[in-house]
Amino acid sequence: xxxxxxxxxxxxxxxxxxxxxxxxxxxxxxxxxxxxxxxxxxxxxxxxxxxxxxxxxxxxxxxxxxxxxxxxxxxxxxxxxxxxxxxxxxxxxxxxxxxxxxxxxxxxxxxxxxxxxxxxxxxxxxxxxxxxxxxxxxxxxxxxxxxxxxxxxxxxxxxxxxxxxxxxxxxxxxxxxxxxxxxxxxxxxxxxxxxxxxxxxxxxxxxxxxxxxxxxxxxxxxxxxxxxxxxxxxxxxxxxxxxxxxxxxxxxxxx
Amino acid sequence: xxxxxxxxxxxxxxxxxxxxxxxxxxxxxxxxxxxxxxxxxxxxxxxxxxxxxxxxxxxxxxxxxxxxxxxxxxxxxxxxxxxxxxxxxxxxxxxxxxxxxxxxxxxxxxxxxxxxxxxxxxxxxxxxxxxxxxxxxxxxxxxxxxxxxxxxxxxxxxxxxxxxxxxxxxxxxxxxxxxxxxxxxxxxxxxxxxxxxxxxxxxxxxxxxxxxxxxxxxxxxxxxxxxxxxxxxxxxxxxxxxxxxxxxxxxxxxx
Numbered sequence: 001x002x003x004x005x006x007x008x009x010x011x012x013x014x015x016x017x018x019x020x021x022x023x024x025x026x027x028x029x030x031x032x033x034x035x036x037x038x039x040x041x042x043x044x045x046x047x048x049x050x051x052x053x054x055x056x057x058x059x060x061x062x063x064x065x066x067x068x069x070x071x072x073x074x075x076x077x078x079x080x081x082x083x084x085x086x087x088x089x090x091x092x093x094x095x096x097x098x099x100x101x102x103x104x105x106x107x108x109x110x111x112x113x114x115x116x117x118x119x120x121x122x123x124x125x126x127x128x129x130x131x132x133x134x135x136x137x138x139x140x141x142x143x144x145x146x147x148x149x150x151x152x153x154x155x156x157x158x159x160x161x162x163x164x165x166x167x168x169x170x171x172x173x174x175x176x177x178x179x180x181x182x183x184x185x186x187x188x189x190x191x192x193x194x195x196x197x198x199x200x201x202x203x204x205x206x207x208x209x210x211x212x213x214x215x216x217x218x219x220x221x222x223x224x225x226x227x228x229x230x231x232x233x234x235x236x237x238x239x240x241x242x243x244x245x246x247x248x249x250x251x252x253x254x255x
Numbered sequence: 256x257x258x259x260x261x262x263x264x265x266x267x268x269x270x271x272x273x274x275x276x277x278x279x280x281x282x283x284x285x286x287x288x289x290x291x292x293x294x295x296x297x298x299x300x301x302x303x304x305x306x307x308x309x310x311x312x313x314x315x316x317x318x319x320x321x322x323x324x325x326x327x328x329x330x331x332x333x334x335x336x337x338x339x340x341x342x343x344x345x346x347x348x349x350x351x352x353x354x355x356x357x358x359x360x361x362x363x364x365x366x367x368x369x370x371x372x373x374x375x376x377x378x379x380x381x382x383x384x385x386x387x388x389x390x391x392x393x394x395x396x397x398x399x400x401x402x403x404x405x406x407x408x409x410x411x412x413x414x415x416x417x418x419x420x421x422x423x424x425x426x427x428x429x430x431x432x433x434x435x436x437x438x439x440x441x442x443x444x445x446x447x448x449x450x451x452x453x454x455x456x457x458x459x460x461x462x463x464x465x466x467x468x469x470x471x472x473x474x475x476x477x478x479x480x481x482x483x484x485x486x487x488x489x490x491x492x493x494x495x496x497x498x499x500x501x502x503x504x505x506x507x508x509x510x
Contacts, residue, residue: 042342047343059322067318087300088298089300089357090300102380124355125300126300
């Protein structure tokens with residue numbers, strides 16, 4: 001299994017505090033030593049840092065921490081391999097283009113029978129069940145909407161229906177984003193919270209780090225964080241009910 | 256206009272020396288201040304570092320230099336914007352999937368009338384002529400070969416025919432790779448050389464750096480480097496004739 005981390009914000013926001021809570025789980029306090037990756041959106045563009053090495057000792061993770069990139073949408077993943085060797089091409093998140101936007105996705109879980117799902121012209125590059133079903137989701141979307149859709153809530157509800165199907169094939173916790181919306185589908189474990197004014201202090205569970213968000217924010221900032229397990233001990237994390245999803249836009253939960 | 260840098264090698268090779276020759280041209284000794292990017296292949300996977308900032312002052316370029324990644328195929332680009340704003344999504348190289356492989360591409364030049372070229376389901380994300388015609392090339396390839404082709408030299412010869420068409424629409428210097436082959440198409444300026452045993456010393460033109468390759472190589476190593484302008488002063492760079500291409504595989508020129 002793996003751990004997921006996502007962020008949606010209404011202003012370009014530094015994810016470093018949450019990332020500091022996730023990193024020790026990548027081979028130090030947690031078993032997810034088979035690589036890690038993070039994708040930051042900047043407008044229509046995005047940049048991904050990934051490494052098949054354990055993230056708690058990855059030089060690339062140290063660089064990302066020292067040079068924090070501010071973003072409105074972030075997806076990160078630390079991997080404990082089941083299907084697919086420990087290789088760069090099997091490392092999440094995966095990004096593909098659909099309707100002229102970058103779609104980014106990461107998965108935690110394991111699926112059976114997924115190779116029967118048609119992927120059309122979205123062919124997997126690596127050997128993971130995760131990338132295969134991402135290709136299937138994109139193929140389903142491109143077949144349902146030949147032209148770029150206009151009602152995005154309907155699009156994400158359709159993605160949730162696809163996720164329901166995948167959930168019947170095993171464990172399917174997922175984050176997916178087109179850079180504007182951020183969707184979290186829960187099969188077993190996924191939690192979220194929204195931080196907004198009045199901001200308080202938060203303390204990480206896996207790292208002796210405390211932050212006072214009031215010193216780093218404007219009163220209009222809204223930031224939601226999604227994680228497999230809560231990252232902080234003194235905040236009110238909501239568990240997503242298995243078999244359901246939440247959708248964020250500019251930091252706010254909208255579905 | 257922009258500058259291109261490519262490498263093909265038969266062993267994972269550090270491109271840092273050549274990169275040190277290119278970087279000053281990104282806003283210091285050269286005018287290409289509108290971003291830079293570099294893609295390294297590692298097997299079927301690849302990783303891209305890019306930044307819309309000038310590369311000579313980019314923290315990401317410093318990280319790439321301090322943490323040299325060894326690769327058998329590399330494409331780098333420094334940008335002087337003409338079409339498309341200075342934004343992450345307009346920064347080269349561009350990578351897309353075709354036939355289950357990552358294809359990476361960078362372009363130097365400017366084209367007219369490119370929006371008439373059909374891109375099919377490879378829709379551009381940014382606003383550059385470069386990304387548009389990359390999408391067109393991939394669409395042409397996917398239409399010509401519905402299934403993954405087996406004769407790769409024929410595929411690259413077909414790409415050269417497409418490049419010939421683009422060359423009639425303006426200036427089209429290009430690097431393209433699927434991680435195994437590296438193709439360079441020259442419209443105006445593109446040079447290459449192959450380094451193999453007996454290895455000698457090389458001195459950069461843009462930076463006071465000399466390297467003795469004999470101290471960093473095995474006798475079986477073969478590495479070819481492609482650059483818009485020669486990077487070293489004491490080596491025999493070959494100019495690619497305008498309107499023609501060269502193709503490398505594992506460091507060797509094969510076409």
